[in-house]
Amino acid sequence: MPDNIRSVGADWQPPSQQAAFRQIMNCFAYPGRLGQLATEAKHGLPLLLATLVDRSNRLADPHRLLDEDEHRRLGASPGSPEMSQFVVQPGAYPPDFQPMLGSLENPEQGATLIVVAERLGTGGSLHLCGPGIDGTATIAVQGVDPSWWQKREQWNASFPLGVDMIVVAGCQVLALPRTTRIDLKGVN
């Protein structure tokens, strides 16, 4: 895992977060397209979290991808992956938890999973379709254990319940909202 996941000062500033949000939102609107987080930091994860998470959320980081200092600045309450709105996980490890899926009445309470990959744009290809995709889209992801995609399919089996995923590698992001279907044939 990259041990250089550390924020820079600008990651905590409103203009950086506004720009980052627009990239992330665009990724959710057009799943399969890559967004670029504009930061001087070596990794986009701190900016991604600073943009979305604050003290009104519960955040799980069981593999300690961020250090104590970064967590303190975020201010989110620490939680288990089973009980948190936001879960940060290294993609290299297969998922070993059952995230919140929301309920029929409140599906938005399904978790947002942030999976840290090695690289986006190269690696095993995923074929996607669903809302936000004009026909089908293909995206290569490297450094995410294939069992993630199988688990994701199980978690998202009964819409509107499910989880929404953000894959982040360096400063690139990819979003896979629960409506995006991944063709699992050919996933390696």
Place this chain on the structure above:
Amino acid sequence: MGYVAIKGGGRAIRGAEAALETLRTAEGDAGTPLSLSTIENQLRLLTSRIVSEGGLYHPRLAALAVKQMQGDTLEAAFALRAYRSTKPRLLEAPVQDSGEMRLIRRISSAFKDIPGGQMLGPTSDYALRLMRLDLANESPESFRDVARRFMDNVPETDLPDCFPKVVDALRAEGLLPAIDGPAGTPFDITRDPLVFPVARSAALATMARAETGSLLAIAYSNMRGYGDVHPTIAELRVGYLPVMLPHPVTGEPVEAGEVLMTECEVVAMYEGSDTDGPPVFTLGYGACFGHNEVKAIAMAILDRALQKGMRDGPRNPSEDPEFVLLHVDGVDSMGFASHYKMPHYVTFQSDMDRLRTTQAKVTQPRRQGENA
């Protein structure tokens, strides 16, 4: 014929602003601009209403809002709320103990004598509603005389102090349910949307900043017979509550200031109890910023009615949390009533299209087909 110009909206708005401002200052040389402290003091109940409905304890800003909005309470409370949106939250206060209030008024209609005694304080409850024509031409000298006479006649012992709460006595006697444990984290209506069913704390917070008249109307429906709370006021108190906040360095609670507030506890007839214990009276609670007695009473009655509705299912509008809580906010209801003044050309065009199509179908039977 001429066509409607697509330009001119900006100019119209500026003109409207100027006209409004002209009316506010219409007295011209003969007028005295209202000072904020004049509004805060001489219209103290108006200011109270604005801090309460605005959900922000800032009497001076409330006075400014009253002045700016030319006395419109809905608009003034609204301005205070909007101001609130721009301020970050620096600290969350722990639960405050209203037993610490320095009271200027407290009454109980349940008991003739209560520990600490009844204290009528500043109230017009028993004043005759006769026009006091002497107020028409007051002088600053007459203000001073009133203050001097009052202070000369008040014994030292009558100055504001704290008193034990009446319901504590009832609770000690076993007539009220015991408090079940420390209160959990209260629901924060400014940070979380109301998703029903809601916690009681969410209902209380919503009512605490509700529009007084709306709250009163729904509570009144319960009093008249659309409901059966039949309350007795165990205690109504008005006073200054010291606000304790953790010291930023030591974490020790320190008094950061005080807020004027009104608190009301009503006792209602007993219900079958949830537990196996003996039946006890039930309680309704109302509290808000400022000196707003009718609001606190209405809120306490509705709190009781809503608790009943949450337990047994609503049988009357005043027992239905959705009905009550989604219709008592002045900013919401006033804004929506006002929005009908905005242009609705497109939707009305669409309405006319439907009506004409339907009319055509009625007047000329189907032979003409779809687009007659």
Place this chain on the structure above:
Amino acid sequence: MNPNYELPLDEADYSFGFLDEFAKREVRRTILKAISIPGYQTPYASREMPMGRGFGTGGLQLTLSLIGQDDTLKVIDQGSDDSVNAVNLRHFVELTCPGVNTTERTTEATLIQSRHRIPEVDLTESQVLILQVPYPDPLVVVEPSEAKRKVMHGEGDYSRLLTKLYEDIVQFDEITISHRYPTRINGHYVIDPSPIPRYDVPRLYRSKALILLGAGREKKIYAVPPYTVTEPLAFDDVPFRTEDFRDANGHRRACGRCGATDSFLDELIAEDGSKAWQCSDSDYCNQRLAELAQEVSA
């Protein structure tokens, strides 16, 4: 209050975007969930804005949470940039978001906040349309309790709404819903698409632009993602129909200003009682006039 207290007159400045950063972050989180669950009315806290509930506070909170200095904003009301409410909202954004560009040209805008219309020109992938919503829930007409409506939405159970439409047909031989036409998104949730006319409903279908809908008073945000299937509720034998702008002889009325016969028209009544029609989308009308003027001069 302390009699010596003075209001701090130098603290009158507002931060960029008016809302504090926590409020923006909450709206942003809500937007992502709204996109992920197309058509679902995602609850959020909704802050008080300095204009009336019902005047577009939901749309405005979306705009303020999205906008940055690279953006160009267009605000329309009834299709017009110069309608009093549009002017007011645009002025507020200019005041609180220094450095942001505003425009009246649909094609130049990156963000378009609108009340009651979708622009005539097709939107692109680099644009976001923000619609102001007074009533977010199409099920209100058949079920007053929100708790029950949430279950019906979750189950995708719209049978009572369809029954209501059917009763209309029995009584009037037409579906009488004029605007706010209930529309199913991606085969599950039925939304109130805001008070756009039926004429605009087909523009939701596989829109290239993301469409966000904000209801400030009702504290809901929902979305129609790009390239998403949207279907107005209808029956096989009584299809969905848009507004009809044909005269008694069956001729499509034209805009009295630019001559367009392919736009939504406002009906105007003159002093003498006669009627005229004019494009509701003022930018569309102006652009056509400019093109016509060029053709004449060429």
